[in-house]
Amino acid sequence: MxxxxxxxxxxxxxxxxxxxxxxxxxxxxxxxxxxxxxxxxxxxxxxxxxxxxxxxxxxxxxxxxxxxxxxxxxxxxxxxxxxxxxxxxxxxxxxxxxxxxxxxxxxxxxxxxxxxxxxxxxxxxxxxxxxxxxxxxGERLGNALAEIGHRDFKRRTQLLRESGGWVVNGAKFYCTGAIYAHWIPTLVTAHEDEGERQYLAFVPRSAAGVIITDDWDGFGQRVTGSGSVQFDRVRVEPEWVVPFTASFEQPTTIGPFAQIIHAALDLGIGWGALQATLPFIREHARPWVDAAVESATQDPLLLAQIGNVHVRLCAAQALLARAALAVDAAQLQPDEDSVAAASIAVAQAKALSTSASLLAGSKLFELSGTGATLDGLGLDRFWRNARTHTLHDPVRWKYHAVGNYVLNGVRPPRHGAL
Incomplete structure (x- = not known):
C-alpha cells in the first residue's frame, strides 16, 4: 500500500x-x-x-x-x-x-x-x-455510547432541548471508530415529562464542540481508535435524533444484531490465529522428543490439539450461521418469541466464539514453541486482540441467559448487551 x-x-x-x-x-x-x-x-x-x-x-x-x-x-x-x-x-x-x-x-x-x-x-x-x-x-458512522468513571450503567451525556436549539453535552469513552467517522451516533439522555428517555443523536464529526482524543492504549485492538469523545454543548438538529428507549420497550433485534457482529469478530480473530499457527508449525516447530517423529506435523499430540482448535472454530461458525438465520427471522416478524429465540441463538454463538478465539490464540504458542514468542513476529496480537475484544460483555452472562431460557423458559432482557 x-x-x-x-x-x-x-x-x-x-x-x-x-x-x-x-x-x-x-x-x-x-x-x-x-x-x-x-x-x-x-x-x-x-x-x-x-x-x-x-x-x-x-x-x-x-x-x-x-x-x-x-x-x-x-x-x-x-x-x-x-x-x-x-x-x-x-x-x-x-x-x-x-x-x-x-x-x-x-x-x-x-x-x-x-x-x-x-x-x-x-x-x-x-x-x-x-x-x-x-x-x-461513503460516509462513516462511529460511536459514542459508553461512559466511564461510575459503577453504574447510567448515561450522563445529556440532550438538552433549549429555546435556541438542541445541544449535546457530556463525555464518552470506548468510542470505537469515532476517529474515522463522519457522524458520531451518541447515546444521550433527555429529561422529559414521563421521566428520562434515551436517544441516539447522530452528531456531525466536524461540529463545533466535538473533541476526539486518541487515548486508547489497551494491549489489544490497538488501532481501533477506541478513545474519548467530548461534547461541549454541540448543536444537533432534531432530525438527527432517533428514539432509543422506545426501541427496547417492544421486541426488536437491536440487541441480538449488535451481539452477533461481536461474535463474528471473535470468530474471525480465532481463524486468523489458526492460519498463523499452521505455517509456523510446518516451517519452524520441532516435535517433542518423546513423539519419536521427524517433523512437528507428525506429532500425534500436536495433531490432536490442532484438531481440537479447528473443531471448535467450525462449531462456533456453525452456531453463528444458525444465529444469523434467527436474527433474520426476527427482523421480518419481531415479537416476544422470535426476538428471544434470536437473542438466545446469538448468546450461544457468542459463548463459543469467545472460547474458540481465545483457545486458538493460546494454542498458537503452546504448539509452535518458544520461537513463536519472538517480539518481531507479532504473533501475540491474535491472543491480545481476542482477549481484549471478548471483554466487551461478560460471556458468563450468555451462559446464564441460555440456561434460564432452556430450564425456566425465561426470555432474556432486551438491551444492547445481549
Whole structure:
C-alpha cells in the first residue's frame, strides 16, 4: 500500500482531526455474492501490514477508506433505499473475513452497522432516507455510547432541548471508530415529562464542540481508535435524533444484531490465529522428543490439539450461521418469541466464539514453541486482540441467559448487551 502521511501514526493522548469527506461516491454493492467477493479481496490486502500497524499503533486510515469506498459499509442499507440489504449471515461472514486479516480493522465498522440497525428500527422514513443516502455515498458512522468513571450503567451525556436549539453535552469513552467517522451516533439522555428517555443523536464529526482524543492504549485492538469523545454543548438538529428507549420497550433485534457482529469478530480473530499457527508449525516447530517423529506435523499430540482448535472454530461458525438465520427471522416478524429465540441463538454463538478465539490464540504458542514468542513476529496480537475484544460483555452472562431460557423458559432482557 502507499506510504501513510505522518498524522496517521497514533500518538496516545493526541486530539484527532476530522476525517475528510469522500472525494467521490462509494461503490454500491448490489448482491450478497458481490459483498463476499469484495470482502475476500480486501481482507488479503488488509492482512499485509496488520503486524506493523499493531506494533507501531499506526491508525489504518487507508484501510478504513478502502473498506468504506468499496461499498461494504453500506451493505445493510435496505433495498428500498438503494442498498443491498444483505442477510445477517452475509454480514457476519464479511465481518469475520476482515477480522481474520486484522482484528482492529474488523471492529471499526461494528458500531456503524449497529447504528444503522437502530435507525432501521426506530428512525422515521425521512431520517432513514437522509442517513442511508450518506452511508451509500461513503460516509462513516462511529460511536459514542459508553461512559466511564461510575459503577453504574447510567448515561450522563445529556440532550438538552433549549429555546435556541438542541445541544449535546457530556463525555464518552470506548468510542470505537469515532476517529474515522463522519457522524458520531451518541447515546444521550433527555429529561422529559414521563421521566428520562434515551436517544441516539447522530452528531456531525466536524461540529463545533466535538473533541476526539486518541487515548486508547489497551494491549489489544490497538488501532481501533477506541478513545474519548467530548461534547461541549454541540448543536444537533432534531432530525438527527432517533428514539432509543422506545426501541427496547417492544421486541426488536437491536440487541441480538449488535451481539452477533461481536461474535463474528471473535470468530474471525480465532481463524486468523489458526492460519498463523499452521505455517509456523510446518516451517519452524520441532516435535517433542518423546513423539519419536521427524517433523512437528507428525506429532500425534500436536495433531490432536490442532484438531481440537479447528473443531471448535467450525462449531462456533456453525452456531453463528444458525444465529444469523434467527436474527433474520426476527427482523421480518419481531415479537416476544422470535426476538428471544434470536437473542438466545446469538448468546450461544457468542459463548463459543469467545472460547474458540481465545483457545486458538493460546494454542498458537503452546504448539509452535518458544520461537513463536519472538517480539518481531507479532504473533501475540491474535491472543491480545481476542482477549481484549471478548471483554466487551461478560460471556458468563450468555451462559446464564441460555440456561434460564432452556430450564425456566425465561426470555432474556432486551438491551444492547445481549
Amino acid at each position: 502507499a506510504s501513510r502521511p505522518a498524522h496517521e501514526a497514533s500518538t496516545s493522548g493526541a486530539r484527532a482531526a476530522p476525517a475528510s469527506l469522500p472525494a467521490q461516491p462509494a461503490q454500491i454493492i448490489r448482491s450478497e455474492s458481490e459483498a463476499l467477493e469484495i470482502a475476500n479481496q480486501l481482507s488479503s490486502e488488509i492482512a499485509i501490514e496488520a503486524q506493523q500497524r499493531d506494533r507501531d499503533r499506526i491508525l489504518p486510515w487507508q484501510e478504513v477508506d478502502a473498506l468504506s469506498q468499496s461499498g461494504l459499509w453500506g451493505i445493510t442499507v435496505p433495498r428500498e433505499y438503494g442498498g443491498a440489504g444483505v442477510s445477517t449471515g452475509t454480514l457476519t461472514q464479511v465481518v469475520a473475513l476482515i477480522a481474520e486479516a486484522d482484528g482492529s480493522v474488523g471492529q471499526i465498522p461494528q458500531n456503524h452497522y449497529y447504528a444503522l440497525e437502530v435507525l432501521r428500527v426506530g428512525g422515521s422514513s425521512a431520517q432513514k432516507a437522509f442517513f442511508y443516502e450518506r452511508v451509500l455515498r
